[in-house]
Amino acid sequence: MTSPVIESEAGSFFPSWNRVCGLALRHVYLYMGSWPRLVEMMYWPILNIAMFGFISLAIVKRFGQVDVVTDTYLGGLLLGEILTRVQIAMLIFFMEEIWSRNLGHLFASPLRLRDYIGGVFAFSAFRCFISVAPAFAVAYFLFDFSILKFGWILPVYLALLCFNGWCFGTFIVSLLLRFGLAAEWLGWMCSWLLMPFMAPYYPVSILPQSFQYVSWALPGTYVFESMKSQVETGRFRADYLGLALVLNLAYFVVAMVVFKRSFNSAKRTGRLLQMGE
Amino acid sequence: MSADDWAIRTTDLRKLFDNTVAVKGLSLSVARGSVTALLGGNGAGKSTTMGMLLGLLEPTSGHIEIFGCDLLARRSDVARVVNFSSPYVDLPNRLTVRQNLAVYGMLYGVPDLTGRIAELAARLQIGDLLDRRHGTLSAGQRTRASLAKSLLNKPKLLLLDEPTASLDPDTADWVRTLLMTYKTEENATIFMASHNMFEVERMCDDVIVMKRGSVVAHGTPQDLLDRFERDNLEEVFLDIARN
Incomplete structure (x- = not known):
């Protein structure tokens, strides 16, 4: 249907760069004007790295075990932080709109779901980087552990875990869209729920058999296994990283379908207008 | 009037929440360049109608066209020429x-x-x-x-929910003048929900009154005054609400 007033948007398959930036900018402004938010963002990763760093040092001292322990613990922790911080960033990104009762303005604008997803992915990756960068530095200065020791494969680990975090984060936001604020606590819980199955600090093989089925269905597990293999043998697992990518792609497709359905459900029930009230 | 002359056209619009009918069979046309008021008591279906026109609520059935475009099919394109203000949706x-x-x-x-x-x-x-x-x-x-x-x-279509709610009379008057100036300059259409009958009489070319999800009266302010044999819209509103 044509209209003399309304023009079709060109190149509409891809997210709009302007809208993705606008959405990310809204949250950058929010953080720039709120030092407690900035502190909180960096607090937990630093606290975790300090705790685990000292625990691993104590184990090394007690049992005389070598760098493998420290490297596995700290490597697992830092990479695990990528996964959880991306999910938490996505959850907070959405919650901030609910808390400020801004969803109505946002989704009455030309913002499309792909723009929203683009904005939330971009901001969560940025927020995650700001969150974990100080923890990387703490690990280096306190425990002489450099994340860069994983070499050129490190960006692949980070990208795969970030991708995994985006997929799971999308499920969490979908949950909120479908069940409203009542699901908030579930959202926080879900950010850590699958971490024990992904075995960041220990081999998957020590988990009960039934848990292992879950483990091998999660992309993050393969990244952590490759990281542990690299710590122990000096060689990463390309086959595992390939599987992580395939699984991530499958989860991404499912996450997008679930998100779209949850969004439509929120539009049907009126939750998009009521949330936050 | 041709299809191009309408800013908003809805056809048999219905909205159900569980088993409650919020809007039933709403068919309305809002002329381009007009100022139209949507009136009704609490629970009449005004907010639900506004929500559907903004694309924030999905109709259970029916059709919405904004400037001749199907809103449900091209929400993002439509939203570029629409905007809204409501004291109930914060920035x-x-x-x-x-x-x-x-x-x-x-x-x-x-x-x-x-x-x-x-x-x-x-x-x-x-x-x-x-x-x-x-x-x-x-x-x-x-x-x-x-x-x-x-x-x-x-925006070519401005949706306003209670545009002067909680404003003192002087500021409210200033806002009304500003909106009318904007409308004239941009040949924009204004569609507003209001409980301020003085405002409606002063600003609007067309008035739509809803009750329990349906349109019960539609016409110019003068049409409604004549039809209900009243001196002002406040009395018309009370007549409709109480009968």
């Missing part, structure tokens, strides 16, 4: 007025955003508020900031 409180306008300017793809913000700041007399957080503004200042956001993209 982020922790952002300054300028930051809010910058964010929404980007979402709406406003060209020369800095210039447009300056222009609106002068017009809405919010220059001194631009660098204050939205959460620190008074009710009247919030209304002006929200109006600035709603005029950012020079």
Whole structure:
């Protein structure tokens, strides 16, 4: 249907760069004007790295075990932080709109779901980087552990875990869209729920058999296994990283379908207008 | 009138929440360049209708066209020429007025955003508020900031929910004048929900009255006064609400 007033948007398959930036900018402004938010963002990763760093040092001292322990613990922790911080960033990104009762303005604008997803992915990756960068530095200065020791494969680990975090984060936001604020606590819980199955600090093989089925269905597990293999043998697992990518792609497709359905459900029930009230 | 002459056309619009009918079979046409009021008591279906026109609520059945475009099929395209203001939907409180306008300017793809913000700041007399957080503004200042956001993209269709709620008479009058000037300059259409009958009489060419999800009266303010044999719209409203 044509209209003399309304023009079709060109190149509409891809997210709009302007809208993705606008959405990310809204949250950058929010953080720039709120030092407690900035502190909180960096607090937990630093606290975790300090705790685990000292625990691993104590184990090394007690049992005389070598760098493998420290490297596995700290490597697992830092990479695990990528996964959880991306999910938490996505959850907070959405919650901030609910808390400020801004969803109505946002989704009455030309913002499309792909723009929203683009904005939330971009901001969560940025927020995650700001969150974990100080923890990387703490690990280096306190425990002489450099994340860069994983070499050129490190960006692949980070990208795969970030991708995994985006997929799971999308499920969490979908949950909120479908069940409203009542699901908030579930959202926080879900950010850590699958971490024990992904075995960041220990081999998957020590988990009960039934848990292992879950483990091998999660992309993050393969990244952590490759990281542990690299710590122990000096060689990463390309086959595992390939599987992580395939699984991530499958989860991404499912996450997008679930998100779209949850969004439509929120539009049907009126939750998009009521949330936050 | 041809299809191009209508800003809004809805056909047999229905909205059900579980088993409750909020809007039943709403068919209305709003002429381009008009100012139309949507009236009705609490629970009449005004907010639900507004929500559907904004694309925030999905109709259970029926059809919505904005400037001849199917809203459900082309919501994002339509949203670029529409905007809204409501005292019940906040802008982020922790952002300054300028930051809010910058964010929404980007979402709406406003060209020369800095210039447009300056222009609106002068017009809405919010220059001194631009660098204050939205959460620190008074009710009247919030209304002006929200109006600035709603005029950012020079909308051809402006949806307003209680545009002068919680404003003192002087500021309310100033806002009405501003809206009418904008409408004339941009040949824009204004569709507003209001409980202020004086405002409706002063501003609107057309009045739609809803009750329990249906349109029960539709016409110019004078038509309604004549039909109900009343002196003002307040009395017409009470007649409809109580019968």
